[in-house]
Amino acid sequence: xxxxxxxxxxxxxxxxxxxxxxxxxxxxxxxxxxxxxxxxxxxxxxxxxxxxxxxxxxxxxxxxxxxxxxxxxxxxxxxxxxxxxxxxxxxxxxxxxxxxxxxxxxxxxxxxxxxxxxxxxxxxxxxxxxxxxxxxxxxxxxxxxxxxxxxxxxxxxxxxxxxxxxxxxxxxxxxxxxxxxxxxxxxxxxxxxxxxxxxxxxxxxxxxxxxxxxxxxxxxxxxxxxxxxxxxxxxxxxxxxxxxxxxxxxxxxxxxxxxxxxxxxxxxxxxxxxxxxxxxxxxxxxxxxxxxxxxxxxxxxxxxxxxxxxxxxxxxxxxxxxxxxxxxxxxxxxxxxxxxxxxxxxxxxxxxxxxxxxxxxxxxxxxxxxxxxxxxxxxxxxxxxxxxxxxxxxxxxxxxxxxxxxxxxxxxxxxxxxxxxxxxxxxxxxxxxxxxxxxxxxxxxxxxxxxxxxxxxxxxxxxxxxxxxxxxxxxxxxxxxxxxxxxxxxxxxxxxxxxxxxxxxxxxxxxxxxxxxxxxxxxxxxxxxxxxxxxxxxxxxxxxxxxxxxxxxxxxxxxxxxxxxxxxxxxxxxxxxxxxxxxxxxxxxxxxxxxxxxxxxxxxxxxxxxxxxxxxxxxxxxxxxxxxxxxxxxxxxxxxxxxxxx
Amino acid sequence: xxxxxxxxxxxxxxxxxxxxxxxxxxxxxxxxxxxxxxxxxxxxxxxxxxxxxxxxxxxxxxxxxxxxxxxxxxxxxxxxxxxxxxxxxxxxxxxxxxxxxxxxxxxxxxxxxxxxxxxxxxxxxxxxxxxxxxxxxxxxxxxxxxxxxxxxxxxxxxxxxxxxxxxxxxxxxxxxxxxxxxxxxxxxxxxxxxxxxxxxxxxxxxxxxxxxxx
Numbered sequence: 001x002x003x004x005x006x007x008x009x010x011x012x013x014x015x016x017x018x019x020x021x022x023x024x025x026x027x028x029x030x031x032x033x034x035x036x037x038x039x040x041x042x043x044x045x046x047x048x049x050x051x052x053x054x055x056x057x058x059x060x061x062x063x064x065x066x067x068x069x070x071x072x073x074x075x076x077x078x079x080x081x082x083x084x085x086x087x088x089x090x091x092x093x094x095x096x097x098x099x100x101x102x103x104x105x106x107x108x109x110x111x112x113x114x115x116x117x118x119x120x121x122x123x124x125x126x127x128x129x130x131x132x133x134x135x136x137x138x139x140x141x142x143x144x145x146x147x148x149x150x151x152x153x154x155x156x157x158x159x160x161x162x163x164x165x166x167x168x169x170x171x172x173x174x175x176x177x178x179x180x181x182x183x184x185x186x187x188x189x190x191x192x193x194x195x196x197x198x199x200x201x202x203x204x205x206x207x208x209x210x211x212x213x214x215x216x217x218x219x220x221x222x223x224x225x226x227x228x229x230x231x232x233x234x235x236x237x238x239x240x241x242x243x244x245x246x247x248x249x250x251x252x253x254x255x256x257x258x259x260x261x262x263x264x265x266x267x268x269x270x271x272x273x274x275x276x277x278x279x280x281x282x283x284x285x286x287x288x289x290x291x292x293x294x295x296x297x298x299x300x301x302x303x304x305x306x307x308x309x310x311x312x313x314x315x316x317x318x319x320x321x322x323x324x325x326x327x328x329x330x331x332x333x334x335x336x337x338x339x340x341x342x343x344x345x346x347x348x349x350x351x352x353x354x355x356x357x358x359x360x361x362x363x364x365x366x367x368x369x370x371x372x373x374x375x376x377x378x379x380x381x382x383x384x385x386x387x388x389x390x391x392x393x394x395x396x397x398x399x400x401x402x403x404x405x406x407x408x409x410x411x412x413x414x415x416x417x418x419x420x421x422x423x424x425x426x427x428x429x430x431x432x433x434x435x436x437x438x439x440x441x442x443x444x445x446x447x448x449x450x451x452x453x454x455x456x457x458x459x460x461x462x463x464x465x466x467x468x469x470x471x472x473x474x475x476x477x478x479x480x481x482x483x484x485x486x487x488x489x490x491x492x493x494x495x496x497x498x499x500x501x502x503x504x505x506x507x508x509x510x511x512x513x514x515x516x517x518x519x520x521x522x523x524x525x526x527x528x529x530x531x532x533x534x535x536x537x538x539x540x541x542x543x544x545x546x547x548x549x550x551x552x553x554x555x556x557x558x559x560x561x562x563x564x565x566x567x568x569x570x571x572x573x574x575x576x577x578x579x580x581x582x583x584x585x586x587x588x589x590x591x592x593x594x595x596x597x598x599x600x601x602x603x604x605x606x607x608x609x610x611x612x613x614x615x616x617x618x619x620x621x622x623x624x625x626x627x628x629x630x631x632x633x634x635x636x637x638x639x640x641x642x643x644x645x646x
Numbered sequence: 647x648x649x650x651x652x653x654x655x656x657x658x659x660x661x662x663x664x665x666x667x668x669x670x671x672x673x674x675x676x677x678x679x680x681x682x683x684x685x686x687x688x689x690x691x692x693x694x695x696x697x698x699x700x701x702x703x704x705x706x707x708x709x710x711x712x713x714x715x716x717x718x719x720x721x722x723x724x725x726x727x728x729x730x731x732x733x734x735x736x737x738x739x740x741x742x743x744x745x746x747x748x749x750x751x752x753x754x755x756x757x758x759x760x761x762x763x764x765x766x767x768x769x770x771x772x773x774x775x776x777x778x779x780x781x782x783x784x785x786x787x788x789x790x791x792x793x794x795x796x797x798x799x800x801x802x803x804x805x806x807x808x809x810x811x812x813x814x815x816x817x818x819x820x821x822x823x824x825x826x827x828x829x830x831x832x833x834x835x836x837x838x839x840x841x842x843x844x845x846x847x848x849x850x851x852x853x854x855x856x857x858x859x860x
Contacts, residue, residue, distance in 0.1 A: 222660075456855075623795075624736055624786065624787045624788070624790075625787070627783065627786045627787050628783075628787045631783045631787065642759065
């Protein structure tokens, strides 16, 4: 049954990739069918809790292909299907033939190839084929990011992505080859018995970590997500980086782990969460802000995973299960809410043509749907109840606090609680800024004033996502049950333990809260209607002619919080002050560099470049010196043999 | 037997110094030729107890090739190009001599630390081979005229030949012929190239060839 569904989904995606170029409607239909098939396959595996296995009767590249879908991969497959399908619908209007006649056909084909290759990454149970699928996934994502390759910054972002991605893939090649060499087979599966494999986990962490965008390997992520078309940003941020998370989750479950793996993942998670949101807070580009927010959320996921690994190492299934369930739920939640947010940002971009928040403002009048759906997403990403963002984080908090309360080996996770809470607060500030500056106030520029609401093909996916998010928030019990099957697939040894989570209580509290909110809003509306409203200008410090420029900008909104992180952000500010009796144009320009990339990796790369240039001087064309090189080389070898006794 | 062997090799090592110290190409070529003849006689000394017609034939061929044929062709090439002197070496004559002498001493000194068979330990055989190879390299690196470099190659080949004689009982002499054939072909090729370079550039200075790189 599952085999049929998956085969059908794969067939639809292959057909869609082939026919998508010339037949947009057929492509949309095929994409939706593939989504539904894939989704039902994933849900039946997740609901049943059994592992689906398939082995081919032939060889491909010298290896027998084998596919496997268990609780962990099915969970991620849900995300691929949901975002793949909704993104297809969204892009049908957003990146339409009418607006982008050159790149819309490419967008459709590569979209199908991307979803297909991600499905293969999740199902391949052979290391060699996994690498093929991984490479196809990385390349199709590259072509999607650079759809709009007429713009220089897009090409630059694409190259950075490609380079970073392949640096990660290199580590993965090393990892899978070493794994195959030590175990004697390319087949993937649990290998706990061989304790000697533990150091390989670091290779996997680095290789998958680049894709996951964990700090400090996130360098490619902000520019790629900001410059890609919004439906691509959504699938990159919501699903593609989760493939990296999947790799880390998968192999932390299958490999024997080094002793300090749990603490390391936890520390990386804390750094990603805190620094990611600090960078997000300081951005002026709305999509860049959300890209950094993805780094934060990967951090939250890694905090949960690190805690679960600690639980495995210390034999504590109770809070380990809670933390892992929270981690898995947050993977899904972040996927859904980040898709919603990027779709919202895309519709703003579609309407105004700019991502710069200082040029937007007052859009809620023109785009009420986008504004309110974006606000729902912003609430969810800030971890506010009664939405889904809170549910996952709540379970992770439960795990963390129980680990602290137990006062044993893992009590040192207390700082992670503080980091998680702090990054939650900063996320609220960042998204209050994004929502406030973009949608509230008065329009700052002409395009912002002339914006119009997007069409229903773009609105429908956003609405659907918001509904699902609300359902997860109100009925978390419904989702915890299948996620426990994923937890069981990750750590089968925990099968008997009770996670001590009470999602029903949480759901009840959320429902009460939601009802109270609705009642409060209804009451407020009623009061406004009965009492009437009175319009007057805001207090304007005595200015005669207040203009839309006298609003909080995105920079000033986050000024104080940004000040706490100056040591990390290192903003580059250009100020031309008002001077003299006839002052010229005054100016303030502020740019937040990508610190890791521009202050560490760039100088390092330049140093390598200088060394390479210096080495090029040895290539001068003088035969005598070439013979000298040969002579020196032979002499050195001779000395090595003589002294080393090789 | 060892005395004759050491005498021959010692003479060949002396010719190294002559080759390094001279600026005249005819002297250099003749030094290489004489070295070839000396080393060509070595198999007779080494295998004196088991002489047969094949060994004598090989010796004659080696002596004729290294002592007469190759030097004759080199001298012809030199005349055709109209050069008799190496004027601007990279490494001057005195430094070359010092390097060569230092290398020779080092080779003799090093011999104590090498794991040699007992029958080779007492002779100049191994240090001689090393000194020849070193001298070949110094000429190759330090001279600019193509003909001097050919002589460097020949001395290098003499060194390899001498080292190969260590294995005379286990290596068929055919292998040695193979090496010699390679070098001969190399010299033919270089001879042709020298001629072409001379015609195209009006000079045999290999430094001017850097304009061709990349």
